[in-house]
Amino acid sequence: MSVADRVAEHFGIELTDVRAVETGADRAADLFRGTDGAGTDFAVKWSANDSAAGLVIPGRLAGVAPGTVADVVRTRDGRLWTDVAGRRLSVTRWVTGTPALQGPLRREQWTAYGRLLARLHRLPVDDGLRAAVPAETYDPSRWVRAFDAADHAVTGVGRGADEIQERLAEGWAAGRGKLVEVRDRAVRLAAVLRRRPDLPAPVPCHADPHLGNLIATGDQSVVLIDFDDAVLAPPERDLMFVLGGGVLPFAPTTAAQQGWFLDGYGAVEPDADLLAYYRCTRALEDVADLAMVALDPTLDPPERAENLGYVEGVLGPYGLPAQALPDG
Incomplete structure (x- = not known):
């Protein structure tokens, strides 16, 4: 399955364009920039990092200081991420x-x-x-x-x-x-x-x-x-x-x-x-x-x-x- 297929299955977002993004020093993750039919951009991260802190803490911070972190998109069943092929797949709004x-x-x-x-x-x-x-x-x-x-x-x-x-x-x-x-x-x-x-x-x-x-x-x-x-x-x-x-x-x-x-x-x-x-x-x-x-x-x-x-x-x-x- 492609990245777009996995995002559609787990997050309900139909991406019409998906591009790999250079992740710098983070060799444990693959990052993609995806765009849906309405032109909204998303960051899709597929990470081997064991810690869920990278999604839990921004979720908390967004509640008290909106606009200071990328908005996390929850899965179809309300979770911050989903496990796919032994790695954590997550989606956030792309920060412009x-x-x-x-x-x-x-x-x-x-x-x-x-x-x-x-x-x-x-x-x-x-x-x-x-x-x-x-x-x-x-x-x-x-x-x-x-x-x-x-x-x-x-x-x-x-x-x-x-x-x-x-x-x-x-x-x-x-x-x-x-x-x-x-x-x-x-x-x-x-x-x-x-x-x-x-x-x-x-x-x-x-x-x-x-x-x-x-x-x-x-x-x-x-x-x-x-x-x-x-x-x-x-x-x-x-x-x-x-x-x-x-x-x-x-x-x-x-x-x-x-x-x-x-x-x-x-x-x-x-x-x-x-x-x-x-x-x-x-x-x-x-x-x-x-x-x-x-x-x-x-x-x-x-x-x-x-x-x-x-x-x-x-x-x-x-x-x-x-x-x-x-x-x-």
Whole structure:
């Protein structure tokens, strides 16, 4: 059966046109843009992600802050998704607007962004959310293993390497000392955080609210998409994407932009250990995933070169290691 057939069967929507959409770093999902006979566009996601949080949390947020997330289309029997061939099939209304990375965002849009995350973090954590949304465990082993594997692969680049592999190995060698410091700090901070009795109460977090997942829909409005990594965690899990320069080395948030964001979010005194921990784990995740793509000679050279550029950005002065280390 085609994607259109499955959408018609489970959601009652007759799509006349379906196109695959590039999903970026999310290799666990296939995304399509479909259009029905009336010209209405929909986002159709077929995902292997085990968590249902990416649909449950936006459903809750839409109830208290309409227009801040993509509207979820329910199945014929009222569910947020359906299981097809062992994967989760879901449909949302396509969000029309300007991706924030094509910005720059206006002051009012930064403030709307802050207000959106504040509303998300104020959602009540009830039994329903606890059952559907993973909780923070302060276990960095997944990212440590990924970094170690990438480190082994990159440092093993030798004779016969192509130009991209050679350039990656050269830059990695220059920044490896800081990367190892980030790795070790993540492990130390995790042990400290697991023992702390005074951590902030967990709240619903998007967990990946960078500008690539933000769409400006009006002069004073934005929509946040792709909640697949949502988690119950301290607010710092999301705030690190703005505070201190954010996570995108090619688009660091300025002091003015951070101020505009806080105009909407409200005054905050972030926990230094939590911010450092989340920056460390994100840095490990980014360099590991990006480096493995750049190394892979079976992938298209433009994709590999793009990922190489991202690794070099992470290792540069605006990358997360520079924020994650105390002397950064």
